[in-house]
Amino acid sequence: MYIKKIKIQNFRNYENQEIELDKNINIFYGNNAQGKTNILEAIFLCALGRSFRTNKDKEMIKKGQDFSNIEIDYEKKDRVGNIKFKIGDKKYVYLNDIKLKKLSELLGNINLVIFTPDDIGILKDGPSARRKFLDMMISQLRPHYIYNLNRYFDVIEQRNNYLKQNSYNNDMLEIWDEKLAEYGEIIYKYRNEYIEKIKEKIKDIHKEITNEEIKLEYISDCKNKEDYLKRLKKNREIDKIKGYTSARNT
Numbered sequence: 001m002y003i004k005k006i007k008i009q010n011f012r013n014y015e016n017q018e019i020e021l022d023k024n025i026n027i028f029y030g031n032n033a034q035g036k037t038n039i040l041e042a043i044f045l046c047a048l049g050r051s052f053r054t055n056k057d058k059e060m061i062k063k064g065q066d067f068s069n070i071e072i073d074y075e076k077k078d079r080v081g082n083i084k085f086k087i088g089d090k091k092y093v094y095l096n097d098i099k100l101k102k103l104s105e106l107l108g109n110i111n112l113v114i115f116t117p118d119d120i121g122i123l124k125d126g127p128s129a130r131r132k133f134l135d136m137m138i139s140q141l142r143p144h145y146i147y148n149l150n151r152y153f154d155v156i157e158q159r160n161n162y163l164k165q166n167s168y169n170n171d172m173l174e175i176w177d178e179k180l181a182e183y184g185e186i187i188y189k190y191r192n193e194y195i196e197k198i199k200e201k202i203k204d205i206h207k208e209i210t211n212e213e214i215k216l217e218y219i220s221d222c223k224n225k226e227d228y229l230k231r232l233k234k235n236r237e238i239d240k241i242k243g244y245t246s247a248r249n250t
């Protein structure tokens, strides 16, 4: 796929800007604080429904304005597409002029991989940075993934809220454990499948660039429902003291 055109209005430092892109490589260059990353942010927003720099959508609206519009035309092997994004009091997304009910419906239309200086954290920081990166990649390719991931988050939240209370009932916790382990296994499978698919390609590319070997493996303590249930049970007393679920794979 490729992005043909980007139109941005009242977005960050841009008032009205139209950018036509080439099918192959496009390079944005210029002095600091000119708005290069802002363009990438607008594209990211149309691909994933959020920014990679802020959780506050309103921050992206040009200062002094009360709305922002972003529009992208893209072309895929079998179809062309148009995404319109409006940020104001709320945010609205249109795919081919049809208003989307859920942001997750946006995923998979513009396929995107981002690598910024901060993303070195994928290697340097702890495993949660790597999981987040994986989640971002997989949710663009497999629409059901984000559904399972969201259910997993919901169960964690409910379980944590319950753990924060003073009285616990183990039967009650077991209901959440069961659900958590179910979604946990699904999440593991998707992630493992993705790593298995890319690891040989990464090996070749890395070898070509550095002439060194690289090995990629997804290591998890929660590979299946049974293992996950065992871990939850083992951590139950600690979880009660801490007031949150310690065995999580997000």
Ligand SMILES: Nc1ncnc2c1ncn2[C@@H]1O[C@H](COP(=O)(O)OP(=O)(O)OP(=O)(O)O)[C@@H](O)[C@H]1O
Pocket: 011, 012, 013, 014, 030, 031, 032, 033, 034, 035, 036, 037, 038, 039, 059, 060, 061, 062, 063
């Ligand atoms: N909400 C906003 N309204 C107006 N201007 C904004 C807003 N948010 C950011 N800016 C401006 O956007 C500019 C930064 O843009 P951006 O981060 O894209 O720069 P850049 O070209 O990537 O720079 P660098 O080379 O340093 O990475 C700054 O001038 C900043 O003041």
Ligand SMILES: [Mg+2]
Pocket: 036, 037, 038
């Ligand atoms: Mg920048």
